[in-house]
Amino acid sequence: DAKTTQPTSMDCAEGRAANLPCNHSTISGNEYVYWYRQIHSQGPQYIIHGLKNNETNEMASLIITEDRKSSTLILPHATLRDTAVYYCIVRSPTGANSKLTFGKGITLSVRP
Amino acid sequence: NAGVMQNPRHLVRRRGQEARLRCSPMKGHSHVYWYRQLPEEGLKFMVYLQKENIIDESGMPKERFSAEFPKEGPSILRIQQVVRGDSAAYFCASSPSGRSAINNSPLHFGNGTRLTVT
Numbered sequence: 001d002a003k004t005t006q007p008t009s010m011d012c013a014e015g016r017a018a019n020l021p022c023n024h025s026t027i028s029g030n031e032y033v034y035w036y037r038q039i040h041s042q043g044p045q046y047i048i049h050g051l052k053n054n055e056t057n058e059m060a061s062l063i064i065t066e067d068r069k070s071s072t073l074i075l076p077h078a079t080l081r082d083t084a085v086y087y088c089i090v091r092s093p094t095g096a097n098s099k100l101t102f103g104k105g106i107t108l109s110v111r112p
Numbered sequence: 113n114a115g116v117m118q119n120p121r122h123l124v125r126r127r128g129q130e131a132r133l134r135c136s137p138m139k140g141h142s143h144v145y146w147y148r149q150l151p152e153e154g155l156k157f158m159v160y161l162q163k164e165n166i167i168d169e170s171g172m173p174k175e176r177f178s179a180e181f182p183k184e185g186p187s188i189l190r191i192q193q194v195v196r197g198d199s200a201a202y203f204c205a206s207s208p209s210g211r212s213a214i215n216n217s218p219l220h221f222g223n224g225t226r227l228t229v230t
Contacts, residue, residue, distance in 0.1 A: 032216050042223055043203050044155065044205075098207075099145055099168060100219055104154055
């Protein structure tokens with residue numbers, strides 16, 4: 001079972017920042033927060049992951065609260081191509097528990 | 113850099129036939145994961161393999177499904193005597209081993225095989 005909760009859907013205007021929230025109140029100390037997205041029927045695409053510190057890459061930023069019970073994925077300038085289902089996943093680093101367990105995700109719709 | 117390659121992209125089988133789905137991981141990756149996505153549903157974990165070993169098969173149906181990842185060649189997901197309920201998209205993901213795995217490297221997914229059972 002997924003260990004995260006996300007809103008079902010949200011939308012944002014093209015060019016604006018999209019802030020996608022995620023709750024993971026039962027996260028363990030060695031578990032990472034991962035974000036993936038799935039555009040239409042393509043394979044899931046890795047976006048970003050983090051443990052404690054905020055992270056940024058060319059796609060997005062990940063803000064993790066100090067208590068690690070929630071996080072926010074930020075797409076700084078959303079485009080129409082960012083319309084997708086976004087999955088927030090808590091992952092154990094090693095062993096048999098290192099698989100990703102997908103929940104329902106949040107459907108982001110970017111409007112022109 | 114080639115990503116995770118899955119073939120075929122589309123596969124049509126009649127009920128009772130066998131389906132073989134192939135997955136070539138990214139170069140240097142020795143961990144493979146298989147997922148299934150039924151129409152209009154989420155991604156469900158099936159099996160996690162390392163070279164020549166099954167690590168976690170907790171998501172595999174007990175009958176008709178098997179997976180392998182031999183020392184040489186791609187990983188194979190095999191479905192025997194397919195039924196209409198097996199129609200789905202099957203995704204494979206890979207991740208590296210060794211030191212990079214300790215740093216929690218992400219899984220990278222292929223674009224899937226869409227199986228249709230008629």
